[in-house]
Structures are given as C-alpha cells and as structure tokens.
Amino acid sequence: MAKVEFNIACTLCEHLKDSLFNGLSPEELNRINLHKTCISYKKGQNIFYEGTRPTGLYCMNGGKVKVYKNNVQGKEYIIYIAKPGDFLGYRALLGEEYYAASATVLEDAKICFITKDHFFEVLQKNPAFMKRVVKAICHEMGIMEEKMAELAHKSVRERLAASLLMLKESYGMEGEGSTLIDIALSREDLASIVGTATETVIRLLSEFKSEGLVSFEGKKIRVLEPRKLAKQADLIIG
Amino acid sequence: MAKVEFNIACTLCEHLKDSLFNGLSPEELNRINLHKTCISYKKGQNIFYEGTRPTGLYCMNGGKVKVYKNNVQGKEYIIYIAKPGDFLGYRALLGEEYYAASATVLEDAKICFITKDHFFEVLQKNPAFMKRVVKAICHEMGIMEEKMAELAHKSVRERLAASLLMLKESYGMEGEGSTLIDIALSREDLASIVGTATETVIRLLSEFKSEGLVSFEGKKIRVLEPRKLAKQADLIIG
DNA sequence: ATTATGACATGACAAAAGTCATCTTTTTGG
DNA sequence: CCAAAAAGATGACTTTTGTCATGTCATAAT
Numbered sequence: 001m002a003k004v005e006f007n008i009a010c011t012l013c014e015h016l017k018d019s020l021f022n023g024l025s026p027e028e029l030n031r032i033n034l035h036k037t038c039i040s041y042k043k044g045q046n047i048f049y050e051g052t053r054p055t056g057l058y059c060m061n062g063g064k065v066k067v068y069k070n071n072v073q074g075k076e077y078i079i080y081i082a083k084p085g086d087f088l089g090y091r092a093l094l095g096e097e098y099y100a101a102s103a104t105v106l107e108d109a110k111i112c113f114i115t116k117d118h119f120f121e122v123l124q125k126n127p128a129f130m131k132r133v134v135k136a137i138c139h140e141m142g143i144m145e146e147k148m149a150e151l152a153h154k155s156v157r158e159r160l161a162a163s164l165l166m167l168k169e170s171y172g173m174e175g176e177g178s179t180l181i182d183i184a185l186s187r188e189d190l191a192s193i194v195g196t197a198t199e200t201v202i203r204l205l206s207e208f209k210s211e212g213l214v215s216f217e218g219k220k221i222r223v224l225e226p227r228k229l230a231k232q233a234d235l236i237i238g
Numbered sequence: 239m240a241k242v243e244f245n246i247a248c249t250l251c252e253h254l255k256d257s258l259f260n261g262l263s264p265e266e267l268n269r270i271n272l273h274k275t276c277i278s279y280k281k282g283q284n285i286f287y288e289g290t291r292p293t294g295l296y297c298m299n300g301g302k303v304k305v306y307k308n309n310v311q312g313k314e315y316i317i318y319i320a321k322p323g324d325f326l327g328y329r330a331l332l333g334e335e336y337y338a339a340s341a342t343v344l345e346d347a348k349i350c351f352i353t354k355d356h357f358f359e360v361l362q363k364n365p366a367f368m369k370r371v372v373k374a375i376c377h378e379m380g381i382m383e384e385k386m387a388e389l390a391h392k393s394v395r396e397r398l399a400a401s402l403l404m405l406k407e408s409y410g411m412e413g414e415g416s417t418l419i420d421i422a423l424s425r426e427d428l429a430s431i432v433g434t435a436t437e438t439v440i441r442l443l444s445e446f447k448s449e450g451l452v453s454f455e456g457k458k459i460r461v462l463e464p465r466k467l468a469k470q471a472d473l474i475i476g
Numbered sequence: 477a478t479t480a481t482g483a484c485a486t487g488a489c490a491a492a493a494g495t496c497a498t499c500t501t502t503t504t505g506g
Numbered sequence: 507c508c509a510a511a512a513a514g515a516t517g518a519c520t521t522t523t524g525t526c527a528t529g530t531c532a533t534a535a536t
Contacts, residue, residue, distance in 0.1 A: 069387040072472055077387040091383075095376030100383050124365055134368075137375055138333030144382045145329075145338050149307040149315040151389035152433025156523070187484065195390025197524055202485060234310055394493065425514065435494055440515060478536085485530075494521075502513070 004040040006110060008061065009033055015061060018085030020132055028122050028129075035118040040110050047103035047111065048089060054099060056115040058088035063109025064171075064183055068192060069101045076192040081106065081183065083171060093119070094137075107184060154234065156196045160204050161233035163194050164214065168223045179226070184219040208232075242278040244348060246299065247271055253299060256323030258370055266360050266367075273356040278348050285341035285349065286327060292337060294353040296326035301347025302409075302421055306430060307339045314430040319344065319421065321409060331357070332375075345422060392472065394434045398442050399471035401432050402452065406461045417464070422457040446470075 010029040016022050021029065038061065041047065047058060047065060065082040079101055082088050092099045093116060123130050150159055164181070172178030185193075191201040205221075208214045213225045213232070223229060230236045248267040254260050259267065276299065279285065285296060285303060303320040317339055320326050330337045331354060361368050388397055402419070410416030423431075429439040443459075446452045451463045451470070461467060468474045 069383060071387060071391050073391075075391040077390040079383050079386065091376045091379050094372050095380060096373060097377065097380060100380040124369075127362060127365075130368060130372075131362075134332050134372060134375070135334060137372070137379070138329045139335065141329050141375070141379055141382065142333060142335060142338040144379065144386065145307060145317050148317065148382065148386055148389060148433075149309060151386060152315040153309050153311075153313040186482095195386075198483095199485085199525080200523060206485080424512095436513090437495080437515085438493060441493095444515080480535075481533085483530105483532080485528100487526105487528085489525085489527105491524075492522085495519085497518085498516085500513100500515075502511100504509100504511075506507105506509090 006038050006040055008038065008112075010036070010112075013061065015085040019059065020087060020129075020136055021059070023132065024122070024126065024129060028126065032114055032118065032122060036112045036114045038110065038112040041105045041108065043105050043108055045105045047105065048099050050099050050102045052099055054089050054093040054116070056113050057090055057093055057119045058103075059112045059114065060084050060086045060088060061110040061112055063105060063111075064107040065103050065109055065111070066106050066189065066192075067101050067103045077195055078189065078192040081171065081193075090133075091137075094133075106189070151195055156194060156200055157204055157232065158234045159194045159196070160190075160201060161208070161213075161229045162235065163190070164208075164221065164223055165226060165229055165233060165235075167193075167221075168226065179223050180217065181221045181223065185221075186219075244276050244278055246276065246350075248274070248350075251299065253323040257297065258325060258367075258374055259297070261370065262360070262364065262367060266364065270352055270356065270360060274350045274352045276348065276350040279343045279346065281343050281346055283343045285343065286337050288337050288340045290337055292327050292331040292354070294351050295328055295331055295357045296341075297350045297352065298322045298324045298326060299348040299350055301349075302344040303341050303347055303349070304344050304427065304430075305339050305341045315433055316427065316430040319409070319431075328371075329375075332371075344427070389433055394432060394438055395442055395470065396472045397432045397434070398428075398439060399446070399451075399467045400473065401428070402446075402459065402461055403464060403467055403471060403473075405431075405459075406464065417462065418455065418460045419458055423459075424457075 010016065010021065010033040011026055013019075021032070041063070048054070050069060060082050062084055065088060066078050067080045067082060067088070068076050068078045070076050082103075088103060088111070089099065123133065150162060154162070167181045167183065168178065171181055171183050173180040173182040187201050187205070188198045191198040194201060205214070208229070209216065213223070213229050215222045215224055227236065248254065248259065248271040249264055259270070279301070286292070288307060298320050300322055303326060304316050305318045305320060305326070306314050306316045308314050320341070326341060326349070327337065361371065388400060392400070405419045405421065406417065409419055409421050411418040411420040425439050425443070426436045429436040432439060443452070446467070447454065451461070451467050453460045453462055465474065
C-alpha cells in the first residue's frame with residue numbers, strides 16, 4: 001500500500017484536454033509542472049480527511065476517487081466521484097476552509113499535487129483561467145442544487161434510476177454506445193451515492209434487472225434501457 | 239402589485255457592510271450605482287424563473303426572497319432564503335447558464351439590479367473582489383454539501399430541528415438573545431426548506447412545542463431550547 | 477486446499493413519512 | 507363587515523424504506 005511517485009509533464013498529460021488547465025500557456029503549465037508532486041495510490045487509500053486543512057490542489061491523472069461525508073452514525077454520502085482531468089479539493093482551497101468532505105481511492109489512481117501558493121499564483125496572473133474556474137464551480141453548484149431537490153422529494157427508486165443514468169453519462173465506457181458504467185462500484189458505494197441503505201439498492205437493482213432495464217457484467221452495471229430508466233427516474237413524463 | 243422604483247446610493251446603503259460589495263472603492267461603488275435599477279417588490283411577486291437567462295445581478299436591499307426548485311409533481315424545495323446584503327442569481331450569471339431555480343418574494347423586498355456587463359467589469363478589474371466572490375461561492379458550496387448529506391441520511395425530525403437552528407442563526411432577530419426566527423414562514427414554506435410534506439412539519443412542530451423546544455409568536459417561531467433542539471437534530475451526541 | 481472475509485441477497489418486521497379527507501382558524505379581498 | 511380563500515390542524519390509512527437476522531457466494535489470504 002506504499003505511495004509511489006511518478007512523473008508526467010503537464011504539457012504532455014493525456015487528460016489536459018478534459019481539465020481546467022486546458023488553455024494555460026506552455027510556460028504556465030511548465031511552472032505548475034516544476035512544483036507538482038505526482039503519486040500513485042492504491043484502492044482504499046485516503047487522499048484527505050474532512051476537518052483537515054488543504055495545502056494545495058489535487059489533479060487527477062488516472063483512476064477514480066470518491067469524495068464523501070460521514071454522518072454521526074457513520075453513514076456515508078458520496079458527493080462526487082472524481083475521474084482523470086478533475087480537480088480535487090479545490091472548494092476548501094478556494095474557500096480557505098477546512099475540508100468539508102473526505103476523499104478515498106475507488107480505483108487505483110494517479111494524482112498530482114500542486115501547492116496552494118503556486119496554484120494561486122497562476123490563478124491570479126491569468127484572469128481567463130480564473131473565469132473558467134469560477135464558471136466550472138458555478139456549474140457544479142447548479143448540479144448540487146438539482147441533487148438537493150431530488151433528495152428532498154424523489155423516492156429512492158427514482159433516485160437510483162437517476163444515479164444510474166448520471167453514472168452512465170459521466171463514467172460511461174467509450175464506444176459500446178456508452179451503456180456500460182465503467183466504475184467497479186460496490187452496492188454499498190452505490191447506496192452512498194443514492195443516499196439509502198445497501199439492502200434497498202440491492203433489492204431495487206434486482207427489480208431493474210428483472211424488468212430488463214439493466215444487466216450486471218462482473219462488478220459493473222450496464223444500462224440497457226436508458227429511456228425506460230429515465231421514466232423510472234421521473235425525468236420523462238408519460 | 240405594481241413594481242415601484244426607488245433609489246439609494248450604494249455608498250450609503252445600510253447593508254453594504256453585510257455585502258460582498260463591501261471593500262469596493264467609492265469609485266467602483268459609484269459606477270455600480272450609476273448602472274443599477276432598484277425596485278420594490280410585494281410578497282408573492284416573482285424575481286426570476288428557472289429556465290430563463292440571467293441578464294444581471296440582483297442585490298437585496300430589504301425583505302426576504304426564497305430561491306427554490308419545483309419538481310415535476312410540483313413539489314417545491316427551497317435552496318436558500320436571501321436577506322438584505324445578499325446577492326441573488328449570481329450562480330447562473332457567473333456560470334453563464336440558465337437559472338436552475340426560481341426566486342419569489344417572501345416578505346416585501348427592495349432589490350437592486352446591476353446589468354451583467356457592469357458587474358463583470360468591476361469583477362474583472364478588481365482581483366481582490368473576484369477573490370472574495372470566489373471564496374463566498376466556495377463557502378456556499380460547503381453548506382450545500384452538508385445539506386445533501388443531511389437530506390440523504392437524516393430523518394425529517396432531525397432535519398426540521400436542524401433547519402430551525404439554521405434559521406435562528408441566519409435570520410434571528412437582533413437582540414432578544416436572537417431566539418426569534420424573524421421570517422413569517424408558512425408551514426408549507428418550512429416544509430419546502432426541510433424537504434417534506436406540510437402535514438409532517440405541522441405535526442413535528444406541535445411535538446416540539448409540547449416538548450417545550452419552541453413556541454409560536456404570531457406567524458413566527460421562537461427557539462426556546464437550542465441545545466435540546468441540537469440534540470434532536472443529532473448535532474450533539476449524548 | 478481451506479478457511480476467513482467481505483460482498484451480495486433475501487425475508488420478516490417495524491418505523492417513518494406521505495397521502496387523502498375533513499375540520500377549524502386566520503387572513504384577505506371586495 | 508362579510509364571504510371566500512388560504513393556512514393550519516388532526517385522524518386514518520398506505521406505502522416506502524430502514525433495520526436486523528440469516529444465508530449464499532466469491533475472493534483472498536494462509
């Protein structure tokens with residue numbers, strides 16, 4: 001479980017195109033490159049804990065990381081699953097607060113770390129970059145507003161259907177019509193995404209399966225009938 | 239129900255101290271002042287609708303406004319209640335998206351409107367202001383993360399207790415130990431804040447009342463036992 | 477190969493919360 | 507000032523969901 005360092009030049013990073021860093025000049029990318037540390041993490045390793053102070057920004061280069069909160073009784077709610085190209089921990093960093101959530105590796109990950117000072121330097125010297133970051137944050141907020149309204153008034157069945165569709169969109173396998181959800185999620189993790197008990201997810205998933213809406217392929221789920229699932233999620237009327 | 243214009247110089251605004259505009263130079267404030275329109279709204283009037291495009295920023299000068307989403311079945315979830323000094327509609331503006339929520343006046347309000355271009359001009363010419371805005375947005379995101387985790391795993395009873403405490407903190411009357419929640423909220427609105435049915439809120443509130451945790455004063459609620467309520471909200475263990 | 481461990485699955489049951497109907501009280505508009 | 511409408515309250519009932527117990531299966535460690 002030892003952390004292993006690696007190094008990839010930011011200018012050559014295959015995920016640059018999916019990242020907010022896309023659009024920075026080669027000079028800016030090189031400055032970040034000089035001040036970053038890249039580490040490989042194994043499944044189950046922790047990146048940061050709720051309640052601690054951020055010292056810099058994480059940038060995903062490979063794998064998947066869940067960002068989650070635990071309540072007093074130990075129940076987990078997964079706020080977000082970070083994939084390559086995503087920033088991690090930027091909210092607490094820019095808000096100058098403690099982390100409000102924890103982050104743990106779901107699938108073996110490669111993550112670069114840029115110290116706070118260097119990130120802020122690039123941010124403040126490049127207004128266009130700042131604007132892109134602000135835009136992305138506001139977009140994220142819109143998604144959170146949507147999720148709160150869903151949690152407030154949708155049934156677990158509707159939320160599970162909506163979560164499966166969201167996962168298909170965000171983490172769908174390239175090709176194959178993108179119907180395979182390309183994350184090896186446990187039922188427990190899926191329950192933490194939906195905000196329900198593990199047993200409930202298991203029951204509903206097998207209902208969806210027997211209704212022909214999804215199929216299971218190894219540890220992964222394939223969405224067979226996105227439109228019918230959208231109807232279950234109450235996203236389509238009719 | 240006609241909208242009535244009024245005008246107050248930004249430099250003299252009594253809510254400037256509570257606003258993100260606090261810290262701007264008199265010149266910047268005057269520029270905003272020159273390009274703003276201030277309107278008085280009556281209770282029940284709409285400020286903007288979900289799905290429309292923002293054309294500028296609203297800045298609260300008086301009253302209360304609810305920001306909410308309606309789901310397909312017409313159930314409402316209140317994301318935020320804006321009070322004097324607050325910005326309104328900045329998320330969609332900065333995210334360059336449609337409004338993800340609607341805004342309606344809860345208590346007669348005075349609201350100033352600054353067009354997008356002028357707001358962006360001040361924002362881009364003043365990096366310190368930009369930084370404050372980003373910090374505030376990120377703080378808001380942290381609150382939303384907390385709320386999502388609450389909605390996912392807390393009971394309605396716990397959420398109602400937590401909402402009452404939050405309302406007391408954010409909208410508590412000055413003086414009086416700030417125990418009176420100074421918004422005339424209907425049971426229906428309170429249900430939309432908690433994310434539950436109106437009947438459930440009514441029942442739980444009268445339970446809280448008979449347990450001596452709260453009392454009703456006219457249309458308003460007084461929190462009598464914040465610590466016991468915090469225990470109900472599962473914020474304190476013991 | 478065998479055991480231990482964790483993930484998945486299912487049943488039984490209880491608790492929480494939503495829905496619908498009805499009634500009372502308060503507020504508002506004419 | 508009165509009628510109509512809206513808000514608040516309460517009971518009866520149903521549905522949804524969580525919890526606990528138990529069992530199976532796959533995987534990993536020894």
